Amino acid sequence: MINTQLKYTFAKVLKFIVIIFIIDFGLGFIAKELFLSQETGKFARSTYAITKAKENILIFGSxxxxxxxxxEVIEKKTGKTCYNAGADGQQLVYHSALQGMIFKRTLPELIILNIDENFLFKSEKAFDRLDDLNPYYDDYSNELDPVFNLKSKYADPKLFFKAYQNNSTLIQAVRYYLAPQETPQGYRPLFEKMTFDKLTSHREDIQEKEYTEEIDSVFVKTLENFINEAKTNNVKLVFVTSPNLIPRNVSKNKSLTEIKAIAKSKNIPFYNYLNSKDFANKLDLFYDPSHLNDNGARLFTGLLIDSILNDNKKHFN
Known part of the structure:
Protein backbone atom coordinates (compact mmCIF):
# COMPACT_ATOMS: atom_id res chain seq x y z
CA MET A 1 0.00 0.00 0.00
CA ILE A 2 2.80 2.40 0.95
CA ASN A 3 4.80 1.59 -2.19
CA THR A 4 1.70 2.20 -4.32
CA GLN A 5 1.13 5.57 -2.66
CA LEU A 6 4.78 6.56 -3.14
CA LYS A 7 4.64 5.61 -6.80
CA TYR A 8 1.47 7.65 -7.23
CA THR A 9 3.01 10.68 -5.51
CA PHE A 10 6.20 10.36 -7.51
CA ALA A 11 4.21 10.15 -10.76
CA LYS A 12 2.29 13.31 -9.88
CA VAL A 13 5.48 15.20 -9.02
CA LEU A 14 7.13 14.03 -12.22
CA LYS A 15 4.08 15.05 -14.24
CA PHE A 16 4.12 18.48 -12.59
CA ILE A 17 7.82 18.94 -13.40
CA VAL A 18 7.26 17.93 -17.02
CA ILE A 19 4.39 20.40 -17.34
CA ILE A 20 6.54 23.16 -15.86
CA PHE A 21 9.33 22.46 -18.36
CA ILE A 22 6.88 22.36 -21.27
CA ILE A 23 5.37 25.70 -20.24
CA ASP A 24 8.84 27.17 -19.69
CA PHE A 25 10.01 25.94 -23.08
CA GLY A 26 6.94 27.37 -24.81
CA LEU A 27 7.09 30.75 -23.07
CA GLY A 28 10.87 30.85 -23.51
CA PHE A 29 10.57 30.14 -27.23
CA ILE A 30 8.04 32.95 -27.71
CA ALA A 31 10.10 35.36 -25.61
CA LYS A 32 13.27 34.48 -27.52
CA GLU A 33 11.57 35.08 -30.87
CA LEU A 34 10.31 38.46 -29.66
CA PHE A 35 13.78 39.26 -28.36
CA LEU A 36 15.48 38.41 -31.65
CA SER A 37 12.88 40.30 -33.67
CA GLN A 38 13.91 43.65 -32.17
CA GLU A 39 15.26 45.98 -34.84
CA THR A 40 16.18 48.95 -32.66
CA GLY A 41 17.18 49.55 -29.04
CA LYS A 42 19.97 48.30 -26.83
CA PHE A 43 19.25 44.59 -27.30
CA ALA A 44 19.07 44.93 -31.07
CA ARG A 45 22.48 46.58 -30.99
CA SER A 46 24.05 43.95 -28.73
CA THR A 47 22.52 41.12 -30.78
CA TYR A 48 23.94 42.59 -33.96
CA ALA A 49 27.40 42.97 -32.39
CA ILE A 50 27.37 39.40 -31.05
CA THR A 51 25.79 37.53 -33.95
CA LYS A 52 26.36 39.55 -37.13
CA ALA A 53 29.02 42.24 -36.87
CA LYS A 54 31.99 41.71 -39.16
CA GLU A 55 33.28 45.27 -39.17
CA ASN A 56 37.03 45.93 -39.12
CA ILE A 57 36.79 48.31 -36.17
CA LEU A 58 34.60 47.85 -33.08
CA ILE A 59 33.93 50.37 -30.34
CA PHE A 60 33.49 49.11 -26.76
CA GLY A 61 32.49 51.05 -23.66
CA SER A 62 29.64 52.63 -21.74
CA GLU A 72 30.68 57.26 -40.30
CA VAL A 73 33.63 59.53 -39.46
CA ILE A 74 35.89 56.57 -38.69
CA GLU A 75 35.05 54.84 -41.97
CA LYS A 76 35.71 57.96 -44.05
CA LYS A 77 39.09 58.54 -42.42
CA THR A 78 40.35 54.95 -42.31
CA GLY A 79 38.64 53.24 -45.23
CA LYS A 80 37.70 50.50 -42.74
CA THR A 81 34.21 49.41 -41.69
CA CYS A 82 33.17 50.26 -38.13
CA TYR A 83 30.42 49.44 -35.64
CA ASN A 84 29.77 51.07 -32.28
CA ALA A 85 29.05 48.32 -29.73
CA GLY A 86 28.97 50.70 -26.76
CA ALA A 87 26.31 49.98 -24.12
CA ASP A 88 24.89 52.57 -21.74
CA GLY A 89 25.79 51.99 -18.10
CA GLN A 90 27.88 48.87 -18.72
CA GLN A 91 31.32 48.36 -17.22
CA LEU A 92 34.35 46.11 -17.76
CA VAL A 93 32.74 42.78 -16.90
CA TYR A 94 30.10 43.33 -19.58
CA HIS A 95 32.66 44.35 -22.19
CA SER A 96 34.76 41.30 -21.37
CA ALA A 97 31.76 39.04 -21.97
CA LEU A 98 30.90 40.89 -25.17
CA GLN A 99 34.45 40.47 -26.43
CA GLY A 100 34.36 36.72 -25.75
CA MET A 101 31.06 36.23 -27.58
CA ILE A 102 32.17 38.27 -30.59
CA PHE A 103 35.56 36.53 -30.77
CA LYS A 104 33.77 33.18 -30.91
CA ARG A 105 32.47 34.16 -34.37
CA THR A 106 34.77 36.80 -35.81
CA LEU A 107 37.88 38.88 -35.10
CA PRO A 108 38.01 42.62 -35.83
CA GLU A 109 41.25 44.34 -36.77
CA LEU A 110 40.94 46.97 -34.05
CA ILE A 111 39.01 47.46 -30.81
CA ILE A 112 38.71 50.93 -29.33
CA LEU A 113 37.82 50.62 -25.65
CA ASN A 114 36.53 53.85 -24.14
CA ILE A 115 37.83 53.99 -20.58
CA ASP A 116 35.64 55.40 -17.83
CA GLU A 117 37.77 56.70 -15.00
CA ASN A 118 35.83 54.60 -12.44
CA PHE A 119 36.18 51.25 -14.27
CA LEU A 120 38.27 49.61 -11.54
CA PHE A 121 36.32 50.86 -8.52
CA LYS A 122 34.11 48.37 -6.66
CA SER A 123 30.62 48.34 -8.11
CA GLU A 124 27.68 46.02 -7.53
CA LYS A 125 25.89 47.65 -10.46
CA ALA A 126 28.54 46.26 -12.80
CA PHE A 127 27.42 42.75 -11.88
CA ASP A 128 23.71 43.50 -11.62
CA ARG A 129 23.65 44.89 -15.17
CA LEU A 130 25.01 41.62 -16.54
CA ASP A 131 21.37 40.54 -16.61
CA ASP A 132 21.29 42.16 -20.05
CA LEU A 133 23.31 39.16 -21.26
CA ASN A 134 20.90 36.51 -19.94
CA PRO A 135 19.11 36.07 -23.30
CA TYR A 136 22.38 34.91 -24.87
CA TYR A 137 23.16 32.29 -22.24
CA ASP A 138 21.93 29.24 -24.16
CA ASP A 139 24.19 29.96 -27.13
CA TYR A 140 27.17 31.40 -25.25
CA SER A 141 27.29 29.68 -21.86
CA ASN A 142 31.00 28.85 -22.27
CA GLU A 143 31.79 32.53 -22.80
CA LEU A 144 29.38 33.86 -20.18
CA ASP A 145 30.00 31.46 -17.31
CA PRO A 146 33.51 32.79 -16.52
CA VAL A 147 32.09 36.32 -16.36
CA PHE A 148 28.93 35.45 -14.42
CA ASN A 149 31.07 33.40 -12.01
CA LEU A 150 33.12 36.45 -11.06
CA LYS A 151 30.38 37.32 -8.59
CA SER A 152 29.47 33.78 -7.54
CA LYS A 153 31.17 30.42 -8.06
CA TYR A 154 27.78 28.85 -8.64
CA ALA A 155 25.67 29.36 -11.73
CA ASP A 156 22.36 31.13 -11.14
CA PRO A 157 19.81 28.27 -11.33
CA LYS A 158 17.26 30.64 -12.85
CA LEU A 159 19.36 30.78 -16.02
CA PHE A 160 18.31 27.23 -16.83
CA PHE A 161 14.74 28.44 -17.31
CA LYS A 162 14.13 29.72 -20.85
CA ALA A 163 11.42 32.16 -19.84
CA TYR A 164 13.65 33.76 -17.19
CA GLN A 165 16.45 34.40 -19.67
CA ASN A 166 14.25 36.77 -21.63
CA ASN A 167 11.78 38.04 -19.04
CA SER A 168 13.48 41.42 -18.66
CA THR A 169 13.53 42.10 -22.40
CA LEU A 170 9.84 41.92 -23.31
CA ILE A 171 8.99 45.44 -22.14
CA GLN A 172 12.03 46.73 -24.02
CA ALA A 173 10.88 44.96 -27.19
CA VAL A 174 7.45 46.61 -27.01
CA ARG A 175 8.99 49.97 -26.14
CA TYR A 176 11.32 50.03 -29.13
CA TYR A 177 8.62 48.68 -31.44
CA LEU A 178 6.41 51.66 -30.52
CA ALA A 179 9.26 54.19 -30.46
CA PRO A 180 12.17 53.00 -32.64
CA GLN A 181 15.64 54.39 -31.94
CA GLU A 182 17.80 55.79 -34.69
CA THR A 183 21.28 54.38 -34.06
CA PRO A 184 23.30 54.45 -37.29
CA GLN A 185 25.95 51.73 -36.99
CA GLY A 186 25.36 51.57 -33.24
CA TYR A 187 25.99 55.27 -32.63
CA ARG A 188 23.22 57.18 -30.85
CA PRO A 189 23.72 60.93 -31.20
CA LEU A 190 22.70 63.66 -28.78
CA PHE A 191 21.71 66.95 -30.39
CA GLU A 192 20.96 69.48 -27.66
CA LYS A 193 23.63 71.94 -26.56
CA MET A 194 24.68 72.60 -22.99
CA THR A 195 23.88 76.03 -21.54
CA PHE A 196 24.95 77.90 -18.41
CA ASP A 197 21.44 77.47 -17.01
CA LYS A 198 21.58 73.69 -17.50
CA LEU A 199 25.06 73.58 -16.00
CA THR A 200 23.78 74.74 -12.63
CA SER A 201 21.58 71.65 -12.39
CA HIS A 202 24.63 69.38 -12.76
CA ARG A 203 26.61 70.55 -9.74
CA GLU A 204 27.42 67.00 -8.61
CA ASP A 205 28.80 66.17 -12.05
CA ILE A 206 31.20 69.10 -12.21
CA GLN A 207 32.49 69.39 -8.64
CA GLU A 208 35.90 68.00 -7.75
CA LYS A 209 35.81 64.41 -6.47
CA GLU A 210 37.80 63.01 -3.58
CA TYR A 211 38.06 59.50 -5.11
CA THR A 212 37.61 57.53 -1.89
CA GLU A 213 36.39 54.37 -3.68
CA GLU A 214 38.35 51.13 -3.49
CA ILE A 215 39.81 49.26 -6.44
CA ASP A 216 38.29 45.84 -7.08
CA SER A 217 40.92 43.21 -7.91
CA VAL A 218 38.30 41.35 -9.97
CA PHE A 219 38.00 44.33 -12.31
CA VAL A 220 41.78 44.61 -12.57
CA LYS A 221 41.96 40.96 -13.59
CA THR A 222 39.08 41.47 -16.02
CA LEU A 223 40.91 44.34 -17.73
CA GLU A 224 44.09 42.27 -17.98
CA ASN A 225 42.12 39.37 -19.47
CA PHE A 226 40.49 41.72 -21.97
CA ILE A 227 43.95 42.83 -23.11
CA ASN A 228 45.32 39.29 -23.21
CA GLU A 229 42.39 38.04 -25.31
CA ALA A 230 42.97 40.79 -27.85
CA LYS A 231 46.70 40.09 -28.02
CA THR A 232 46.20 36.31 -28.26
CA ASN A 233 43.89 36.82 -31.23
CA ASN A 234 46.10 39.47 -32.86
CA VAL A 235 43.44 42.15 -32.48
CA LYS A 236 44.88 45.62 -32.11
CA LEU A 237 43.60 47.41 -29.00
CA VAL A 238 43.66 51.05 -27.94
CA PHE A 239 42.33 52.75 -24.79
CA VAL A 240 40.68 56.17 -24.92
CA THR A 241 39.23 58.57 -22.36
CA SER A 242 36.50 60.87 -23.66
CA PRO A 243 36.42 64.65 -23.02
CA ASN A 244 34.73 66.24 -20.03
CA LEU A 245 33.19 69.68 -20.21
CA ILE A 246 34.80 70.88 -16.98
CA PRO A 247 38.51 69.98 -16.54
CA ARG A 248 39.20 68.02 -13.35
CA ASN A 249 42.25 66.95 -11.43
CA VAL A 250 42.30 63.14 -11.69
CA SER A 251 45.84 62.64 -10.42
CA LYS A 252 44.48 61.04 -7.23
CA ASN A 253 42.07 58.76 -9.06
CA LYS A 254 43.48 55.32 -8.24
CA SER A 255 41.34 53.59 -10.85
CA LEU A 256 42.50 55.72 -13.76
CA THR A 257 46.11 55.64 -12.51
CA GLU A 258 46.03 51.83 -12.37
CA ILE A 259 44.48 51.55 -15.83
CA LYS A 260 47.23 53.75 -17.28
CA ALA A 261 49.87 51.61 -15.56
CA ILE A 262 48.34 48.40 -16.93
CA ALA A 263 48.14 49.88 -20.42
CA LYS A 264 51.79 50.92 -20.25
CA SER A 265 52.94 47.52 -18.99
CA LYS A 266 50.96 45.74 -21.73
CA ASN A 267 52.04 48.19 -24.43
CA ILE A 268 48.47 49.36 -25.12
CA PRO A 269 48.21 52.87 -26.64
CA PHE A 270 46.30 55.23 -24.36
CA TYR A 271 44.71 58.37 -25.82
CA ASN A 272 43.69 60.73 -23.03
CA TYR A 273 41.15 63.41 -23.98
CA LEU A 274 39.65 63.77 -20.50
CA ASN A 275 40.81 67.39 -20.02
CA SER A 276 41.47 68.16 -23.68
CA LYS A 277 41.72 71.89 -24.45
CA ASP A 278 39.78 71.28 -27.64
CA PHE A 279 36.67 70.56 -25.55
CA ALA A 280 37.18 72.10 -22.10
CA ASN A 281 34.47 74.62 -21.19
CA LYS A 282 32.98 74.56 -24.70
CA LEU A 283 29.27 74.32 -24.00
CA ASP A 284 28.29 74.09 -27.66
CA LEU A 285 30.06 70.71 -27.95
CA PHE A 286 28.30 69.04 -25.00
CA TYR A 287 24.86 67.68 -24.16
CA ASP A 288 25.66 67.47 -20.43
CA PRO A 289 28.92 67.77 -18.46
CA SER A 290 30.15 64.28 -19.43
CA HIS A 291 28.46 63.60 -22.78
CA LEU A 292 29.28 65.22 -26.09
CA ASN A 293 26.51 66.21 -28.45
CA ASP A 294 26.67 65.19 -32.10
CA ASN A 295 28.89 68.11 -33.09
CA GLY A 296 31.28 67.34 -30.26
CA ALA A 297 31.25 63.62 -31.00
CA ARG A 298 32.14 64.18 -34.64
CA LEU A 299 34.97 66.52 -33.72
CA PHE A 300 36.28 64.13 -31.06
CA THR A 301 36.06 61.09 -33.34
CA GLY A 302 37.95 62.91 -36.07
CA LEU A 303 40.74 64.09 -33.76
CA LEU A 304 41.11 60.64 -32.20
CA ILE A 305 41.25 58.78 -35.50
CA ASP A 306 43.78 61.26 -36.88
CA SER A 307 46.00 60.51 -33.88
CA ILE A 308 45.56 56.76 -34.26
CA LEU A 309 46.31 56.97 -37.99
CA ASN A 310 49.46 59.00 -37.38
CA ASP A 311 50.67 56.44 -34.84
CA ASN A 312 49.75 53.40 -36.94
CA LYS A 313 50.42 54.35 -40.55
CA LYS A 314 51.53 50.83 -41.53
CA HIS A 315 48.41 49.25 -40.04
CA PHE A 316 46.00 51.40 -42.05
CA ASN A 317 47.85 51.43 -45.38
Whole structure:
Protein backbone atom coordinates (compact mmCIF):
# COMPACT_ATOMS: atom_id res chain seq x y z
CA MET A 1 0.00 0.00 0.00
CA ILE A 2 2.80 2.40 0.95
CA ASN A 3 4.80 1.59 -2.19
CA THR A 4 1.70 2.20 -4.32
CA GLN A 5 1.13 5.57 -2.66
CA LEU A 6 4.78 6.56 -3.14
CA LYS A 7 4.64 5.61 -6.80
CA TYR A 8 1.47 7.65 -7.23
CA THR A 9 3.01 10.68 -5.51
CA PHE A 10 6.20 10.36 -7.51
CA ALA A 11 4.21 10.15 -10.76
CA LYS A 12 2.29 13.31 -9.88
CA VAL A 13 5.48 15.20 -9.02
CA LEU A 14 7.13 14.03 -12.22
CA LYS A 15 4.08 15.05 -14.24
CA PHE A 16 4.12 18.48 -12.59
CA ILE A 17 7.82 18.94 -13.40
CA VAL A 18 7.26 17.93 -17.02
CA ILE A 19 4.39 20.40 -17.34
CA ILE A 20 6.54 23.16 -15.86
CA PHE A 21 9.33 22.46 -18.36
CA ILE A 22 6.88 22.36 -21.27
CA ILE A 23 5.37 25.70 -20.24
CA ASP A 24 8.84 27.17 -19.69
CA PHE A 25 10.01 25.94 -23.08
CA GLY A 26 6.94 27.37 -24.81
CA LEU A 27 7.09 30.75 -23.07
CA GLY A 28 10.87 30.85 -23.51
CA PHE A 29 10.57 30.14 -27.23
CA ILE A 30 8.04 32.95 -27.71
CA ALA A 31 10.10 35.36 -25.61
CA LYS A 32 13.27 34.48 -27.52
CA GLU A 33 11.57 35.08 -30.87
CA LEU A 34 10.31 38.46 -29.66
CA PHE A 35 13.78 39.26 -28.36
CA LEU A 36 15.48 38.41 -31.65
CA SER A 37 12.88 40.30 -33.67
CA GLN A 38 13.91 43.65 -32.17
CA GLU A 39 15.26 45.98 -34.84
CA THR A 40 16.18 48.95 -32.66
CA GLY A 41 17.18 49.55 -29.04
CA LYS A 42 19.97 48.30 -26.83
CA PHE A 43 19.25 44.59 -27.30
CA ALA A 44 19.07 44.93 -31.07
CA ARG A 45 22.48 46.58 -30.99
CA SER A 46 24.05 43.95 -28.73
CA THR A 47 22.52 41.12 -30.78
CA TYR A 48 23.94 42.59 -33.96
CA ALA A 49 27.40 42.97 -32.39
CA ILE A 50 27.37 39.40 -31.05
CA THR A 51 25.79 37.53 -33.95
CA LYS A 52 26.36 39.55 -37.13
CA ALA A 53 29.02 42.24 -36.87
CA LYS A 54 31.99 41.71 -39.16
CA GLU A 55 33.28 45.27 -39.17
CA ASN A 56 37.03 45.93 -39.12
CA ILE A 57 36.79 48.31 -36.17
CA LEU A 58 34.60 47.85 -33.08
CA ILE A 59 33.93 50.37 -30.34
CA PHE A 60 33.49 49.11 -26.76
CA GLY A 61 32.49 51.05 -23.66
CA SER A 62 29.64 52.63 -21.74
CA UNK A 63 27.46 55.57 -22.81
CA UNK A 64 30.65 57.53 -23.45
CA UNK A 65 31.42 55.04 -26.20
CA UNK A 66 27.83 54.76 -27.42
CA UNK A 67 27.43 58.55 -27.67
CA UNK A 68 30.93 59.74 -28.60
CA UNK A 69 32.23 57.59 -31.47
CA UNK A 70 30.78 58.16 -34.92
CA UNK A 71 31.41 55.14 -37.22
CA GLU A 72 30.68 57.26 -40.30
CA VAL A 73 33.63 59.53 -39.46
CA ILE A 74 35.89 56.57 -38.69
CA GLU A 75 35.05 54.84 -41.97
CA LYS A 76 35.71 57.96 -44.05
CA LYS A 77 39.09 58.54 -42.42
CA THR A 78 40.35 54.95 -42.31
CA GLY A 79 38.64 53.24 -45.23
CA LYS A 80 37.70 50.50 -42.74
CA THR A 81 34.21 49.41 -41.69
CA CYS A 82 33.17 50.26 -38.13
CA TYR A 83 30.42 49.44 -35.64
CA ASN A 84 29.77 51.07 -32.28
CA ALA A 85 29.05 48.32 -29.73
CA GLY A 86 28.97 50.70 -26.76
CA ALA A 87 26.31 49.98 -24.12
CA ASP A 88 24.89 52.57 -21.74
CA GLY A 89 25.79 51.99 -18.10
CA GLN A 90 27.88 48.87 -18.72
CA GLN A 91 31.32 48.36 -17.22
CA LEU A 92 34.35 46.11 -17.76
CA VAL A 93 32.74 42.78 -16.90
CA TYR A 94 30.10 43.33 -19.58
CA HIS A 95 32.66 44.35 -22.19
CA SER A 96 34.76 41.30 -21.37
CA ALA A 97 31.76 39.04 -21.97
CA LEU A 98 30.90 40.89 -25.17
CA GLN A 99 34.45 40.47 -26.43
CA GLY A 100 34.36 36.72 -25.75
CA MET A 101 31.06 36.23 -27.58
CA ILE A 102 32.17 38.27 -30.59
CA PHE A 103 35.56 36.53 -30.77
CA LYS A 104 33.77 33.18 -30.91
CA ARG A 105 32.47 34.16 -34.37
CA THR A 106 34.77 36.80 -35.81
CA LEU A 107 37.88 38.88 -35.10
CA PRO A 108 38.01 42.62 -35.83
CA GLU A 109 41.25 44.34 -36.77
CA LEU A 110 40.94 46.97 -34.05
CA ILE A 111 39.01 47.46 -30.81
CA ILE A 112 38.71 50.93 -29.33
CA LEU A 113 37.82 50.62 -25.65
CA ASN A 114 36.53 53.85 -24.14
CA ILE A 115 37.83 53.99 -20.58
CA ASP A 116 35.64 55.40 -17.83
CA GLU A 117 37.77 56.70 -15.00
CA ASN A 118 35.83 54.60 -12.44
CA PHE A 119 36.18 51.25 -14.27
CA LEU A 120 38.27 49.61 -11.54
CA PHE A 121 36.32 50.86 -8.52
CA LYS A 122 34.11 48.37 -6.66
CA SER A 123 30.62 48.34 -8.11
CA GLU A 124 27.68 46.02 -7.53
CA LYS A 125 25.89 47.65 -10.46
CA ALA A 126 28.54 46.26 -12.80
CA PHE A 127 27.42 42.75 -11.88
CA ASP A 128 23.71 43.50 -11.62
CA ARG A 129 23.65 44.89 -15.17
CA LEU A 130 25.01 41.62 -16.54
CA ASP A 131 21.37 40.54 -16.61
CA ASP A 132 21.29 42.16 -20.05
CA LEU A 133 23.31 39.16 -21.26
CA ASN A 134 20.90 36.51 -19.94
CA PRO A 135 19.11 36.07 -23.30
CA TYR A 136 22.38 34.91 -24.87
CA TYR A 137 23.16 32.29 -22.24
CA ASP A 138 21.93 29.24 -24.16
CA ASP A 139 24.19 29.96 -27.13
CA TYR A 140 27.17 31.40 -25.25
CA SER A 141 27.29 29.68 -21.86
CA ASN A 142 31.00 28.85 -22.27
CA GLU A 143 31.79 32.53 -22.80
CA LEU A 144 29.38 33.86 -20.18
CA ASP A 145 30.00 31.46 -17.31
CA PRO A 146 33.51 32.79 -16.52
CA VAL A 147 32.09 36.32 -16.36
CA PHE A 148 28.93 35.45 -14.42
CA ASN A 149 31.07 33.40 -12.01
CA LEU A 150 33.12 36.45 -11.06
CA LYS A 151 30.38 37.32 -8.59
CA SER A 152 29.47 33.78 -7.54
CA LYS A 153 31.17 30.42 -8.06
CA TYR A 154 27.78 28.85 -8.64
CA ALA A 155 25.67 29.36 -11.73
CA ASP A 156 22.36 31.13 -11.14
CA PRO A 157 19.81 28.27 -11.33
CA LYS A 158 17.26 30.64 -12.85
CA LEU A 159 19.36 30.78 -16.02
CA PHE A 160 18.31 27.23 -16.83
CA PHE A 161 14.74 28.44 -17.31
CA LYS A 162 14.13 29.72 -20.85
CA ALA A 163 11.42 32.16 -19.84
CA TYR A 164 13.65 33.76 -17.19
CA GLN A 165 16.45 34.40 -19.67
CA ASN A 166 14.25 36.77 -21.63
CA ASN A 167 11.78 38.04 -19.04
CA SER A 168 13.48 41.42 -18.66
CA THR A 169 13.53 42.10 -22.40
CA LEU A 170 9.84 41.92 -23.31
CA ILE A 171 8.99 45.44 -22.14
CA GLN A 172 12.03 46.73 -24.02
CA ALA A 173 10.88 44.96 -27.19
CA VAL A 174 7.45 46.61 -27.01
CA ARG A 175 8.99 49.97 -26.14
CA TYR A 176 11.32 50.03 -29.13
CA TYR A 177 8.62 48.68 -31.44
CA LEU A 178 6.41 51.66 -30.52
CA ALA A 179 9.26 54.19 -30.46
CA PRO A 180 12.17 53.00 -32.64
CA GLN A 181 15.64 54.39 -31.94
CA GLU A 182 17.80 55.79 -34.69
CA THR A 183 21.28 54.38 -34.06
CA PRO A 184 23.30 54.45 -37.29
CA GLN A 185 25.95 51.73 -36.99
CA GLY A 186 25.36 51.57 -33.24
CA TYR A 187 25.99 55.27 -32.63
CA ARG A 188 23.22 57.18 -30.85
CA PRO A 189 23.72 60.93 -31.20
CA LEU A 190 22.70 63.66 -28.78
CA PHE A 191 21.71 66.95 -30.39
CA GLU A 192 20.96 69.48 -27.66
CA LYS A 193 23.63 71.94 -26.56
CA MET A 194 24.68 72.60 -22.99
CA THR A 195 23.88 76.03 -21.54
CA PHE A 196 24.95 77.90 -18.41
CA ASP A 197 21.44 77.47 -17.01
CA LYS A 198 21.58 73.69 -17.50
CA LEU A 199 25.06 73.58 -16.00
CA THR A 200 23.78 74.74 -12.63
CA SER A 201 21.58 71.65 -12.39
CA HIS A 202 24.63 69.38 -12.76
CA ARG A 203 26.61 70.55 -9.74
CA GLU A 204 27.42 67.00 -8.61
CA ASP A 205 28.80 66.17 -12.05
CA ILE A 206 31.20 69.10 -12.21
CA GLN A 207 32.49 69.39 -8.64
CA GLU A 208 35.90 68.00 -7.75
CA LYS A 209 35.81 64.41 -6.47
CA GLU A 210 37.80 63.01 -3.58
CA TYR A 211 38.06 59.50 -5.11
CA THR A 212 37.61 57.53 -1.89
CA GLU A 213 36.39 54.37 -3.68
CA GLU A 214 38.35 51.13 -3.49
CA ILE A 215 39.81 49.26 -6.44
CA ASP A 216 38.29 45.84 -7.08
CA SER A 217 40.92 43.21 -7.91
CA VAL A 218 38.30 41.35 -9.97
CA PHE A 219 38.00 44.33 -12.31
CA VAL A 220 41.78 44.61 -12.57
CA LYS A 221 41.96 40.96 -13.59
CA THR A 222 39.08 41.47 -16.02
CA LEU A 223 40.91 44.34 -17.73
CA GLU A 224 44.09 42.27 -17.98
CA ASN A 225 42.12 39.37 -19.47
CA PHE A 226 40.49 41.72 -21.97
CA ILE A 227 43.95 42.83 -23.11
CA ASN A 228 45.32 39.29 -23.21
CA GLU A 229 42.39 38.04 -25.31
CA ALA A 230 42.97 40.79 -27.85
CA LYS A 231 46.70 40.09 -28.02
CA THR A 232 46.20 36.31 -28.26
CA ASN A 233 43.89 36.82 -31.23
CA ASN A 234 46.10 39.47 -32.86
CA VAL A 235 43.44 42.15 -32.48
CA LYS A 236 44.88 45.62 -32.11
CA LEU A 237 43.60 47.41 -29.00
CA VAL A 238 43.66 51.05 -27.94
CA PHE A 239 42.33 52.75 -24.79
CA VAL A 240 40.68 56.17 -24.92
CA THR A 241 39.23 58.57 -22.36
CA SER A 242 36.50 60.87 -23.66
CA PRO A 243 36.42 64.65 -23.02
CA ASN A 244 34.73 66.24 -20.03
CA LEU A 245 33.19 69.68 -20.21
CA ILE A 246 34.80 70.88 -16.98
CA PRO A 247 38.51 69.98 -16.54
CA ARG A 248 39.20 68.02 -13.35
CA ASN A 249 42.25 66.95 -11.43
CA VAL A 250 42.30 63.14 -11.69
CA SER A 251 45.84 62.64 -10.42
CA LYS A 252 44.48 61.04 -7.23
CA ASN A 253 42.07 58.76 -9.06
CA LYS A 254 43.48 55.32 -8.24
CA SER A 255 41.34 53.59 -10.85
CA LEU A 256 42.50 55.72 -13.76
CA THR A 257 46.11 55.64 -12.51
CA GLU A 258 46.03 51.83 -12.37
CA ILE A 259 44.48 51.55 -15.83
CA LYS A 260 47.23 53.75 -17.28
CA ALA A 261 49.87 51.61 -15.56
CA ILE A 262 48.34 48.40 -16.93
CA ALA A 263 48.14 49.88 -20.42
CA LYS A 264 51.79 50.92 -20.25
CA SER A 265 52.94 47.52 -18.99
CA LYS A 266 50.96 45.74 -21.73
CA ASN A 267 52.04 48.19 -24.43
CA ILE A 268 48.47 49.36 -25.12
CA PRO A 269 48.21 52.87 -26.64
CA PHE A 270 46.30 55.23 -24.36
CA TYR A 271 44.71 58.37 -25.82
CA ASN A 272 43.69 60.73 -23.03
CA TYR A 273 41.15 63.41 -23.98
CA LEU A 274 39.65 63.77 -20.50
CA ASN A 275 40.81 67.39 -20.02
CA SER A 276 41.47 68.16 -23.68
CA LYS A 277 41.72 71.89 -24.45
CA ASP A 278 39.78 71.28 -27.64
CA PHE A 279 36.67 70.56 -25.55
CA ALA A 280 37.18 72.10 -22.10
CA ASN A 281 34.47 74.62 -21.19
CA LYS A 282 32.98 74.56 -24.70
CA LEU A 283 29.27 74.32 -24.00
CA ASP A 284 28.29 74.09 -27.66
CA LEU A 285 30.06 70.71 -27.95
CA PHE A 286 28.30 69.04 -25.00
CA TYR A 287 24.86 67.68 -24.16
CA ASP A 288 25.66 67.47 -20.43
CA PRO A 289 28.92 67.77 -18.46
CA SER A 290 30.15 64.28 -19.43
CA HIS A 291 28.46 63.60 -22.78
CA LEU A 292 29.28 65.22 -26.09
CA ASN A 293 26.51 66.21 -28.45
CA ASP A 294 26.67 65.19 -32.10
CA ASN A 295 28.89 68.11 -33.09
CA GLY A 296 31.28 67.34 -30.26
CA ALA A 297 31.25 63.62 -31.00
CA ARG A 298 32.14 64.18 -34.64
CA LEU A 299 34.97 66.52 -33.72
CA PHE A 300 36.28 64.13 -31.06
CA THR A 301 36.06 61.09 -33.34
CA GLY A 302 37.95 62.91 -36.07
CA LEU A 303 40.74 64.09 -33.76
CA LEU A 304 41.11 60.64 -32.20
CA ILE A 305 41.25 58.78 -35.50
CA ASP A 306 43.78 61.26 -36.88
CA SER A 307 46.00 60.51 -33.88
CA ILE A 308 45.56 56.76 -34.26
CA LEU A 309 46.31 56.97 -37.99
CA ASN A 310 49.46 59.00 -37.38
CA ASP A 311 50.67 56.44 -34.84
CA ASN A 312 49.75 53.40 -36.94
CA LYS A 313 50.42 54.35 -40.55
CA LYS A 314 51.53 50.83 -41.53
CA HIS A 315 48.41 49.25 -40.04
CA PHE A 316 46.00 51.40 -42.05
CA ASN A 317 47.85 51.43 -45.38
Missing amino acids: SHAHRHYVP
